[in-house]
Amino acid sequence: MSVVLPPIGIPKIEIDTPALLIDLTVMERNIARMAAYFRVVKAKLRPHTKTHKLPLLAHQQIAAGAIGVCCAKLGEAEVMVNGGIRDILIANQVIGRQKIARLVSLAHHSDIMVAVDNPDNVANLSAAAQVGGVTLRVLVEVNVGMNRCGVEPGEPALVLARKVMAAPGLKFAGLMGYEGHLVFVTDYQERAARTKTAMRLLTDTVKLVESAGIPVEIVSAGGTGTYNITAEIPGITEVQAGSYIFMDGRYRNILPDFDCALTLLTTVISRPGADRAVIDAGRKAITDEFGPPTVIGISGAKLVNLSEEHGTLVLEGDARQLEVGDKIELLPSHGDTTINIHSHYFAIRNGSLEAIWEIAGRGKFR
């Protein structure tokens, strides 16, 4: 199967749809703004690449000052290593013989780091690292209230840190905690207050571990919604924000610091009634678990339903002039899961197609 792709240089509006667009000017400004912020705080930026899934953009973030990247999965880390990125944190547990073998393989070609929250996993990582002749950097993940992965703060974290310290082939690099339950708290003051409380669980644990004579080099936390809260908490050494590069509808609602660079270009395929238009994009092209996508720039047009391959719009006023064949641009409510269902980005500058980028990390959930 050949993939049908448009020629570079054509006007945005001529790109066949559905097509996932990046506004390069906005994206580059987002990268620059975040980099500028991190130049004046102590913490460093370790952007999460689960958003963009592209080594090219990871290199741009690093060139702007980021210390490395974060990945959600081993498969994403393989993409980044193949793209020449070296300093990578897999902010997740790597479990099972096959995945641990791949992790050790990556350690030969990068400075990989992985999260742990379980002593058996520590033993398995240690055994495989020794067989492979590598040293794996390890962060102990601490539950800061999200109640997903992670050992409890305090003594349980210290116990696991000691196990890592004692495990040949492993280097205890520090602690990690993710306040994922707080990154979308609407009110900034409340978000800041609750994040500080959550992060105290992490920083108090750092103190406990250090008081036991174990040096804690890295304390990794944070997301786009809390980047400028978490980064300013004493003791946090790096922040894992990812979504800021493109933003999306949900984040934009609570965070005016960055602009939206990611949209889905669609086409009206049916105008079956005066107040209804149907576009060529449904749930297989844009996700809606964070709410429906927003129609951009057409007052009176509202997306009211997504099926698998159709989006249904209700039209009022001037929007009723929409015709079959007209293009409609949507803002995704959730960028990360929308990107994951696309094979390519169409990168736009000044209204023209500057580049087409295959999304290298698409679907790399193993």
Place this chain on the structure above:
Amino acid sequence: MSVVLPPIGIPKIEIDTPALLIDLTVMERNIARMAAYFRVVKAKLRPHTKTHKLPLLAHQQIAAGAIGVCCAKLGEAEVMVNGGIRDILIANQVIGRQKIARLVSLAHHSDIMVAVDNPDNVANLSAAAQVGGVTLRVLVEVNVGMNRCGVEPGEPALVLARKVMAAPGLKFAGLMGYEGHLVFVTDYQERAARTKTAMRLLTDTVKLVESAGIPVEIVSAGGTGTYNITAEIPGITEVQAGSYIFMDGRYRNILPDFDCALTLLTTVISRPGADRAVIDAGRKAITDEFGPPTVIGISGAKLVNLSEEHGTLVLEGDARQLEVGDKIELLPSHGDTTINIHSHYFAIRNGSLEAIWEIAGRGKFR
């Protein structure tokens, strides 16, 4: 990037995760059951391949008696044509110069058929077919109450049918209507009654068109949830059921005729508390717009949250014995959108990996 795939023949439980499994015995039984049903009714089966997205399985359905296939998008139809399938209905409008050019291209290599609901589109298709030197088969889509695409029943459908009849390069092949608003009605009697009412809009329109002297060869409708209702309505010539091949949690709740063949194999990556387990599959590996996936075969384990790359389970009773590294199989609530985010099927027979199939139509929404 090399893709890491397991060797053929290994036990199912050794396949690394997340992995989308097909139980071949169940799938083949579903195909056979549906084929047996259609051997005794007048209507024919035209399975919708938006579910499985694989020419190999389309060929199996045709070998069992199906007359051809249905696709949601032009890109899916290209995959089917490349896989050697000839009789294809794109049950959707194909809009825009570039897509119409691809449609004409396909007509050189298949017996493609497309839905229309707009006179300008009819004119565009006609012009392109003439330039390309092909004849495109066309179905007029009629709105039977779903209120998505389609002209209104009766006179508006007749008007458009006349336009198709008069358009050089096009062959008016018949009418199409999709009762998508009824396929999930829980109660069978209610589903049957409402489907019959909806289908009367279509069959009455057939009579009107025929009474105007226009022969109606094909009347295409139906889905898995209404297959044995719609197939038995006089005048319906073919049914577009697709999900029956694998089924999923939502369809299984209302339709006991077929069994579930599609599951997601996952691994426990964290056991942070006595009542909590975290697996390595989130919304990037299984969808939940039709409700959460169901844990199979582990009493007391319930999936309560999906984030992007994690699933969180609450555990009661014996389920609390789950350990990090244990495998958990999930039944998707929606098969079609889950398949769309996977690169490969892992086909299982008698507990072993019999085949790995790349999902050829994945993400082919253009």
